[in-house]
Amino acid sequence: xxxxxxxxxxxxxxxxxxxxxxxxxxxxxxxxxxxxxxxxxxxxxxxxxxxxxxxxxxxxxxx
Amino acid sequence: xxxxxxxxxxxxxxxxxxxxxxxxxxxxxxxxxxxxxxxxxxxxxxxxxxxxxxxxxxxxxxxxxxxxxxxxxxxxxxxxxxxxxxxxxxxxxxxxxxxxxxxxxxxxxxxxxxxxxxxxxxxxxxxxxxxxxxxxxxxxxxxxxxxxxxxxxxxxxxxxxxxxxxxxxxxxxxxxxxxxxxxxxxxxxxxxxxxxxxxxxxxxxxxxxxxxxxxxxxxxxxxxxxxxxxxxxxxxxxxxxxxxxxxxxxxxxxx
Numbered sequence: 001x002x003x004x005x006x007x008x009x010x011x012x013x014x015x016x017x018x019x020x021x022x023x024x025x026x027x028x029x030x031x032x033x034x035x036x037x038x039x040x041x042x043x044x045x046x047x048x049x050x051x052x053x054x055x056x057x058x059x060x061x062x063x
Numbered sequence: 064x065x066x067x068x069x070x071x072x073x074x075x076x077x078x079x080x081x082x083x084x085x086x087x088x089x090x091x092x093x094x095x096x097x098x099x100x101x102x103x104x105x106x107x108x109x110x111x112x113x114x115x116x117x118x119x120x121x122x123x124x125x126x127x128x129x130x131x132x133x134x135x136x137x138x139x140x141x142x143x144x145x146x147x148x149x150x151x152x153x154x155x156x157x158x159x160x161x162x163x164x165x166x167x168x169x170x171x172x173x174x175x176x177x178x179x180x181x182x183x184x185x186x187x188x189x190x191x192x193x194x195x196x197x198x199x200x201x202x203x204x205x206x207x208x209x210x211x212x213x214x215x216x217x218x219x220x221x222x223x224x225x226x227x228x229x230x231x232x233x234x235x236x237x238x239x240x241x242x243x244x245x246x247x248x249x250x251x252x253x254x255x256x257x258x259x260x261x262x263x264x265x266x267x268x269x270x271x272x273x274x275x276x277x278x279x280x281x282x283x284x285x286x287x288x289x290x291x292x293x294x295x296x297x298x299x300x301x302x303x304x305x306x307x308x309x310x311x312x313x314x315x316x317x318x
Contacts, residue, residue: 002108002115009105015116018180022173023104026122029165030096030278037282041289048296048305056306 072149074291075300081284088281095274102267110264119177121268125275126169130198131233133163133279137205138230141223151287153219154294156226157209158286162279164202171195182246190239191247194232201229215294 003009012019103121110117140156143149174192175185186192205222212218240249251259295301303309 001106003105012115012118013109015114015180018116018176019104019118022119022176023100023122025172026126026169029169033162033165033282037285037289041285041292044289044292045305048292048301051296052302052306 072147072151074151074154074295075298077151078288078291078304081288085281085284085288088277088284092274092277092281095270095277099267099271099274103271107264107267108261113181116177116180117264119173121271123170123173123177124268125272126166126173127195128272129275129279130163130167130170130195131236132276133159133166134198134201134226135230135233137163138226141226144219145223145227150294151291153223154290155283155287156222157219158290159279159283160202160206160209160222162282164199164206166275167195167199167202171199187246189246190243191236194236194239197232198236201225201232205229 010016099121104118107118107121109115137156137159140152140159143152144156171192174195178185178187205225208225209218209222212221240247292301
């Protein structure tokens with residue numbers, strides 16, 4: 001452990017604004033890309049299912 | 064060999080195999096990034112000159128590595144698409160670009176923030192910094208170019224060409240610190256040679272770099288699968304996959 005206490009860890013020896021903003025932006029962007037990819041996948045599958053249902057009922061009506 | 068390439072190029076086959084590979088890469092990415100972060104932030108010793116601000120290296124270097132590697136991957140995918148007309152390569156190239164842009168931004172931002180306590184300035188028109196800024200614009204150009212065409216094939220080809228031409232910037236970034244040594248220090252870290260820093264500083268960095276690469280692979284697999292669903296929405300196998308039942312379609316529709 002490079003720090004003696006948790007508050008010292010947060011303070012980063014006076015470099016807190018630099019260290020935490022760089023790490024924060026990185027973490028935020030990584031999490032955002034994962035969230036976006038999941039939302040994208042869900043939306044696509046939902047849309048495809050809706051389309052399939054509509055196509056099925058249209059075919060049913062035609063017969 | 065050819066059979067393998069064509070199998071790899073089949074969206075349906077890729078959709079299946081990527082589903083199996085994906086969880087492994089996500090798990091590896093999570094494990095490596097969490098370990099590397101804890102190690103780098105709390106356990107690695109402070110730098111004797113820079114103090115704790117040096118901990119920015121653990122996000123700066125992996126992001127900068129990815130930013131460049133993703134562009135190369137995009138250019139290679141573009142080449143594969145142009146030469147062999149393999150559509151999956153183009154889909155992968157399309158989904159890589161935003162992550163590449165994000166990683167370039169992270170490298171620039173963390174570098175600027177790091178520059179304040181270390182160099183006394185957040186920006187200078189140094190060769191390394193400028194060529195990384197150009198990389199960001201190249202990514203944005205590739206993304207914009209894809210959106211600028213109504214025809215998908217034209218968009219794919221234009222984006223491929225820009226990626227293949229733009230890749231010339233990568234060696235420029237790499238050697239910029241040797242050719243024009245102004246502000247940014249030469250490479251302090253490579254995967255191939257022994258590091259100049261102590262092991263307890265270097266090891267978490269290796270872990271973070273590997274974690275970022277696993278993250279890139281996992282995300283690219285996941286988003287390529289989405290892109291396959293988007294582009295192949297009219298194919299019978301996609302409809303069967305979504306509805307979970309055999310779809311009867313007239314012969315001309317099935318193609």
